[in-house]
Amino acid sequence: MTSYSKLPAILVLQDGTVFHGKAAGKIGTTTGEICYNTGTTGYQEIFTDPSYYGQIMVTTNAHIGNYGIDEDDAESDKIQIAGLVCKNYNINYSRKMADESIQSYFEAQNLVGISDIDTRSLVRHIRDKGAMNAIISSENLDVEALKAQLAAVPSMDGLELSSKVSTTEPYFYGEEEAPTRIAVLDLGIKRNILRNFDARQVYAKVFPARTTFAEMEAWGAEGYFISNGPGDPSAMDYAIDTVKEIIAADKPMFGICLGHQILALANGVRTQKMFNGHRGINHPVKNIIANRCEITSQNHGFGVIREDIEKAANIEVTHVNLNDQSIEGIRLKDKKAFSVQYHPESSPGPHDSRYLFDDFISMVKG
Structure with missing residues (x-):
């Protein structure tokens, strides 16, 4: 099992809202349009669905990673989402069919995420304010610097992907x-x-x-x-x-x-x-x-x-x-x-x- 230590991470939304949590996946920084999926299962299918290319995904189900990663569940050849936001990020998994943990999967494919935040509060905010861009970082916790970086990210409106x-x-x-x-x-x-x-x-x-x-x-x-x-x-x-x-x-x-x-x-x-x-x-x-x-x-x-x-x-x-x-x-x-x-x-x-x-x-x- 991949060793893992929960380092601090930060999520900044385009409207200036900030959430503090823990690093999930690779240590780094990522940007994209933030959106949420209300499904109670199928996180790997979500990660690998090309329709989500360029988007930071918030999963509303409380536990992500708990049944591991199985190559047969992938919808494409690689992770397509730009980043992950979740509540409980589970390194240990219980499914015998699984090939690896979510952490080793994310590290291998350079996926940056954040966990241990109040996803209910975040989803309610997005629901009320609408679609917007966001940035996740576990390597730079300077909010103002992240806001400046986020300002340069193009809107999904008008993008050919x-x-x-x-x-x-x-x-x-x-x-x-x-x-x-x-x-x-x-x-x-x-x-x-x-x-x-x-x-x-x-x-x-x-x-x-x-x-x-x-x-x-x-x-x-x-x-x-x-x-x-x-x-x-x-x-x-x-x-x-x-x-x-x-x-x-x-x-x-x-x-x-x-x-x-x-x-x-x-x-x-x-x-x-x-x-x-x-x-x-x-x-x-x-x-x-x-x-x-x-x-x-x-x-x-x-x-x-x-x-x-x-x-x-x-x-x-x-x-x-x-x-x-x-x-x-x-x-x-x-x-x-x-x-x-x-x-x-x-x-x-x-x-x-x-x-x-x-x-x-x-x-x-x-």
Whole structure:
């Protein structure tokens, strides 16, 4: 087990609020947009989800690290969050399947964090004040110096980040002899999305974020999937143009999270930065078409603008969030394209929405 000594650390928010705690992970300094996830499990999936690239994550569950780290739980090849804020940071773990402790994992991947702070107070503050940048340091406890460093950090609003987390080279996932071929535009995809396709006998070719429709079409795909990912969707003209071409060619298309926002933008619907965003595994969503409720896994800080969708003659709303009535799903009336704002692969989370993968395969085969 990795030796560990709790050194002092400090968290400074963009509005000047300061929290004092203990160092977690590597000794150092990190910056990013601070946000919180209300999930009670799945911390490793959160750490490795590319959608969280550039963000400092506050975990509301009281214990983090208590079941260790298992490589099979990773959603990508590395930690994607910029930093961690938690209450109880547990070096010792009890799961036999675990490969290592959270501390050795963070040290190996240079992740800076802070523990032993009142995360309930912090989350209430962020909830009331909205999304903002923050800085964590366990090497410099000078508040004024940290404020000056934080002032230089850009806002998430307007940032294009998908090209920073996307694959650099195309790769295949699944069995080559599978009956269905899907082209995947990787804007920051989670592994469990690909696992859900594989479980449905799909052979997928995963393409870098800036791949053109012509390049994907040359492979001979029967359908197109637009993945989740980080950053501001309105800053992604390259992906919006690609989706416009997929739609114009009348190809079956399915988008999740960022992919949902890109589909909306490709149809003239604007997106906006949310006050806090949705991040957790218990968000209630109503499927308007089926007239039923789903408990969903979500992780997004941007959303589509309802007023624009209501004005669009070719877009039908399929899902709404029952907490704030935000748009959670759309489909095009005149094309074979639909999307959802949440994560139907739900890893972690309930599996209420995995039928959407089946719906997509049926659309492709139809």
